[in-house]
Amino acid sequence: MKKLLTATILLLGLCLSGTAVNAEVDVENVTVDPANPDALDTVTFTATITSDDDIDEVLIKIKECDDNMCMPTETFEMNLENGKYTLTYDLTYDKATYFEYNIVTTVNGTENETGFTKVTVTPVSNGGNGGNGGNGGDGGNGIPGFELIPLFIATLIIIFYMRRKRSR
Amino acid sequence: MKKAFIISLIIILSISFLSGCLDSSESIEGEEFVFTNLDGAQVSLSSYRGKVVILDMWATWCGPCHAVMPELEKIYNDYSRDQLEIMSVDIDPRESVAVIEDFIDSFENQNNIELSWIFGRDDGSISEKYMNESAIPTLAVFDQQGRLHYRKAGVHVYNEIPEGFPENTPKLAPILNELIS
Numbered sequence: 001m002k003k004l005l006t007a008t009i010l011l012l013g014l015c016l017s018g019t020a021v022n023a024e025v026d027v028e029n030v031t032v033d034p035a036n037p038d039a040l041d042t043v044t045f046t047a048t049i050t051s052d053d054d055i056d057e058v059l060i061k062i063k064e065c066d067d068n069m070c071m072p073t074e075t076f077e078m079n080l081e082n083g084k085y086t087l088t089y090d091l092t093y094d095k096a097t098y099f100e101y102n103i104v105t106t107v108n109g110t111e112n113e114t115g116f117t118k119v120t121v122t123p124v125s126n127g128g129n130g131g132n133g134g135n136g137g138d139g140g141n142g143i144p145g146f147e148l149i150p151l152f153i154a155t156l157i158i159i160f161y162m163r164r165k166r167s168r
Numbered sequence: 169m170k171k172a173f174i175i176s177l178i179i180i181l182s183i184s185f186l187s188g189c190l191d192s193s194e195s196i197e198g199e200e201f202v203f204t205n206l207d208g209a210q211v212s213l214s215s216y217r218g219k220v221v222i223l224d225m226w227a228t229w230c231g232p233c234h235a236v237m238p239e240l241e242k243i244y245n246d247y248s249r250d251q252l253e254i255m256s257v258d259i260d261p262r263e264s265v266a267v268i269e270d271f272i273d274s275f276e277n278q279n280n281i282e283l284s285w286i287f288g289r290d291d292g293s294i295s296e297k298y299m300n301e302s303a304i305p306t307l308a309v310f311d312q313q314g315r316l317h318y319r320k321a322g323v324h325v326y327n328e329i330p331e332g333f334p335e336n337t338p339k340l341a342p343i344l345n346e347l348i349s
Contacts, residue, residue, distance in 0.1 A: 061262075063229060068322040068334075069303040070230040072295075073260060100229070116229065 025051045025105045025112040039096045039124045045087045056106040058085045064093040094124040198314025205288040220252045220347045223308040227260040228271040233305040242326045254285035259295040
C-alpha cells in the first residue's frame with residue numbers, strides 16, 4: 001500500500017512537472033491586413049498571443065508561391081504593441097498567387113508552432129506562369145572578362161619592355 | 169624594334185596559351201558540393217563521376233516541389249543507377265530529418281509512388297551556389313564529368329506534360345537524352 005502511494009505521488013509529480021515545462025500558448029485573432037492583397041503589397045499581421053509563462057520570442061514564417069515555384073521562407077520576429085504581436089511585411093514575389101504564414105512562439109525555450117494559413121494574392125504581372133527564364137548559365141565562375149587579365153598583364157609587360165628599350 | 173615586336177608577340181601568345189590551359193583543367197575537374205543524407209552520412213557530387221546527377225533543391229512546404237516528385241520518380245525508374253542519380257536536397261534549415269522522413273512517408277502513401285533516391289539536407293552551401301533565381305524547386309543537371317549542364321527554377325516534367333500542367337513546362341527528357349546516349 002505504501003509502495004502504491006509512493007508510486008502515485010511520483011507519477012503525479014511527473015505529470016505536474018511536465019505541465020509546468022510545456023506552458024500552454026494561445027494564438028488567437030490572427031489577422032492579415034489587407035485580407036486579399038496584391039503581390040508586392042505591404043501586409044500587416046496581427047495576433048493575440050497569451051501564455052501562463054513569459055513569452056521569450058514570437059516569430060512569423062512567410063513563404064510566397066505561385067503554381068510554378070516558391071520563394072524561400074522568410075522568418076521575422078513579431079513586435080509586441082498594445083498587447084498584440086504585429087509585423088508589417090512587404091511581399092516580394094511579383095508573380096505570387098498565394099502566401100502562407102505560421103507563428104512560432106517560444107516559451108521556456110520550447111517552440112509552439114501553429115499550422116500554416118494560406119492567403120490568396122493577386123499577381124502583379126498577368127503574363128503567364130513565370131516565364132521560362134533561360135537555362136541559368138553553364139556553371140562558370142560568373143566573372144565576365146576574367147580571361148582578359150592575362151592579356152592586360154602581357155600588355156603591361158610589353159609597354160615596360162619597350163620603354164626600357166627606348167631609354168637605352 | 170622588330171625584335172622587340174616578336175618578343176612581345178611571343179609573351180602575349182604564351183600567357184594567353186597558359187591561361188587557356190588553366191581554364192580547361194578547371195572545367196575537366198567538374199563541380200563539387202556536399203550535403204548530409206537522412207542517415208547522417210556525407211554525400212558528395214564528386215563521388216558520382218561517370219553518372220548524370222540531377223540535383224533537386226526543394227522543401228517539404230513547397231507545393232510546386234511536390235509536383236516535381238512524381239516526374240523525378242519516372243526518371244529514376246527509366247534510367248539505371250550506372251547512368252543517373254537523383255539528389256533531392258532540402259534547402260530549409262528549419263526542416264529536420266524527422267520532418268523530411270514524415271513528408272516522404274505521407275507523400276508515398278498518398279501518391280502511391282516510391283521516393284527511393286537520395287534525400288538530404290543542405291547546410292546553406294548548395295542553395296547559395298546553385299539557386300540562382302532564389303526559388304524552389306530549382307533543378308540542376310550535372311554531366312558525367314560533374315559539369316553543370318542545366319539549371320532552372322520552377323516545375324519540370326520528364327517527357328510528357330501531365331494534365332493540369334502549363335504547356336510550356338520545361339521537359340528534362342531532352343536534356344538527359346543529350347547526356348545519356
